[in-house]
Amino acid sequence: MDLFLQLTLAGLAIGSVYACVALAVVMIYQATDHFNFAQGEMAMFSTFVAWALYQTTGSIWLSFLIAVALSFIAGIIIERVIVKPVENAPIFNQIIVFIGLLMIFNNLAGWFWEHTTKTLPSLFPEHGIDSTLISTHNLGVILFTLLILGITFCFFKFTKVGLAMRAAAANPDSARLVGVSVGWMLALGWGLASAIGAIGGVLVAPIVFLEPNMMSGVLLYGFAGALLGGVNSPGGAVAGGLMVGVLENWARQYVPGGSELGLTFALVLIVGVLMFKPAGLFGRVIIKRV
Amino acid sequence: MKLLEVKGLKAFYRQTQALFGVDFELEEGSITTILGANGAGKTTTLRSISRMVRTEGEIKFDGQDITGLSTEKVAALGIAHVPEGRGTFVRQSVEENLQLGAYTRKSKNEVAKDIERVYTYFPRLMERRQQQAGTLSGGEQQMLAIGRALMLRPRLMLLDEPSFGLAPLIVQEIYEIMARIRDQEKASMLLVEQNANIALNLADQAYLLETGNVVMSGESEILRNDENVRKVYLGY
Numbered sequence: 001m002d003l004f005l006q007l008t009l010a011g012l013a014i015g016s017v018y019a020c021v022a023l024a025v026v027m028i029y030q031a032t033d034h035f036n037f038a039q040g041e042m043a044m045f046s047t048f049v050a051w052a053l054y055q056t057t058g059s060i061w062l063s064f065l066i067a068v069a070l071s072f073i074a075g076i077i078i079e080r081v082i083v084k085p086v087e088n089a090p091i092f093n094q095i096i097v098f099i100g101l102l103m104i105f106n107n108l109a110g111w112f113w114e115h116t117t118k119t120l121p122s123l124f125p126e127h128g129i130d131s132t133l134i135s136t137h138n139l140g141v142i143l144f145t146l147l148i149l150g151i152t153f154c155f156f157k158f159t160k161v162g163l164a165m166r167a168a169a170a171n172p173d174s175a176r177l178v179g180v181s182v183g184w185m186l187a188l189g190w191g192l193a194s195a196i197g198a199i200g201g202v203l204v205a206p207i208v209f210l211e212p213n214m215m216s217g218v219l220l221y222g223f224a225g226a227l228l229g230g231v232n233s234p235g236g237a238v239a240g241g242l243m244v245g246v247l248e249n250w251a252r253q254y255v256p257g258g259s260e261l262g263l264t265f266a267l268v269l270i271v272g273v274l275m276f277k278p279a280g281l282f283g284r285v286i287i288k289r290v
Numbered sequence: 291m292k293l294l295e296v297k298g299l300k301a302f303y304r305q306t307q308a309l310f311g312v313d314f315e316l317e318e319g320s321i322t323t324i325l326g327a328n329g330a331g332k333t334t335t336l337r338s339i340s341r342m343v344r345t346e347g348e349i350k351f352d353g354q355d356i357t358g359l360s361t362e363k364v365a366a367l368g369i370a371h372v373p374e375g376r377g378t379f380v381r382q383s384v385e386e387n388l389q390l391g392a393y394t395r396k397s398k399n400e401v402a403k404d405i406e407r408v409y410t411y412f413p414r415l416m417e418r419r420q421q422q423a424g425t426l427s428g429g430e431q432q433m434l435a436i437g438r439a440l441m442l443r444p445r446l447m448l449l450d451e452p453s454f455g456l457a458p459l460i461v462q463e464i465y466e467i468m469a470r471i472r473d474q475e476k477a478s479m480l481l482v483e484q485n486a487n488i489a490l491n492l493a494d495q496a497y498l499l500e501t502g503n504v505v506m507s508g509e510s511e512i513l514r515n516d517e518n519v520r521k522v523y524l525g526y
Contacts, residue, residue: 177340
């Protein structure tokens with residue numbers, strides 16, 4: 001029973017990180033109808049920035065906050081400079097741009113910081129709680145993610161800008177007619193997604209080690225979480241990310257040979273959801289008139 | 291005073307030209323209607339004013355040329371567009387739709403008061419204030435669209451076929467409310483309609499559009515009594 005609880009709690013911790021990535025992916029998807037394949041690499045780059053800042057400042061929290069703020073600004077700039085010019089281009093061109101971004105960030109990180117793994121300390125104290133069920137870092141990750149997601153939810157639900165961002169994503173023409181600058185709302189969405197991705201990156205770095213490919217697996221799990229929850233439901237994406245984290249941990253332990261099957265599991269989940277429940281658990285089925 | 295002056299307006303969708311030099315004007319505090327059949331260019335005329343389509347020619351609002359502005363800047367000048375298809379934010383609540391209508395305004399207090407004022411025009415919206423707007427009936431969504439436009443405190447309302455797809459009784463109800471809005475808010479309206487009968491009843495001035503050209507204009511009375519208009523557009 002203790003083992004089961006340990007696995008579940010650790011799954012929730014890693015699932016929190018998947019939830020951050022899934023939420024970032026879904027935010028962009030809702031506004032643009034596209035998956036940002038570079039979301040993971042952008043988060044990885046942000047994490048390296050936090051690491052570099054940590055080398056000079058010596059304070060992990062300060063480095064973390066600066067890195068998140070920089071990621072927010074970078075997300076806005078990327079949307080304005082790189083994504084906006086192709087906004088009306090065919091879907092294939094847009095996917096190429098996203099993949100291009102992925103390669104650029106991956107290579108830049110390798111160039112600046114080399115491919116040797118680095119260690120980024122946890123945001124949370126080493127000996128905070130005395131429990132055999134969960135480590136302090138994992139507990140911190142779960143609680144901190146819940147806090148961030150709660151703030152994000154309140155922002156979208158209760159602020160004027162949050163409402164305008166939802167309106168711009170759902171009905172851009174109508175949003176313009178009431179005076180919302182849809183272009184800037186998209187840019188702001190990229191900024192927020194990029195900041196949330198950065199948070200996920202810094203939280204996961206102490207678990208997976210910091211190197212340029214650290215997010216490739218996380219992104220795949222994040223996608224699986226987003227699909228499982230429903231790509232048009234931010235709340236669903238968060239729930240999906242948490243579920244994927246827990247399921248992954250269970251599968252590793254209880255499925256024979258499961259410890260070798262990590263990514264296979266994510267792919268099976270993605271294909272399974274797409275085949276049997278394409279709208280996800282909490283998503284809506286969208287019927288388009290042609 | 292002339293609130294809106296349009297001269298030699300041409301509009302294009304890619305290569306296709308939809309308007310061929312349209313002229314019209316609107317006095318402050320009055321209602322002007324643009325009539326015409328399907329495809330005559332009525333919606334395009336409104337979209338030109340809101341800068342949603344490429345145009346040539348002159349569009350002056352309150353003496354200022356607005357052809358260089360973006361759609362959201364035009365809205366910020368006080369031009370509220372009730373679009374074709376009603377433009378409902380379907381996943382947002384009725385009240386959130388109204389709040390979005392007031393996006394360009396600063397004072398939270400005044401916005402809250404205006405929401406209550408919209409509810410006095412449309413009590414049915416008040417009953418459904420927390421409901422998802424997509425679940426409203428067509429008539430209620432039209433009311434919501436007009437209410438959303440009012441939330442801007444508009445100097446000019448552009449109304450694209452408020453009668454479209456609605457039962458005659460509902461159309462009548464909505465037009466009665468529009469008349470009340472004109473009287474109480476001193477609102478100026480540019481009204482586009484296929485339903486010539488009901489639009490001529492409400493409007494002071496009327497223009498008749500055929501395939502992107504103005505073919506007739508004058509006071510509503512004059513068009514109503516014209517034999518040709520009567521036969522083709524009023525059907526008696």
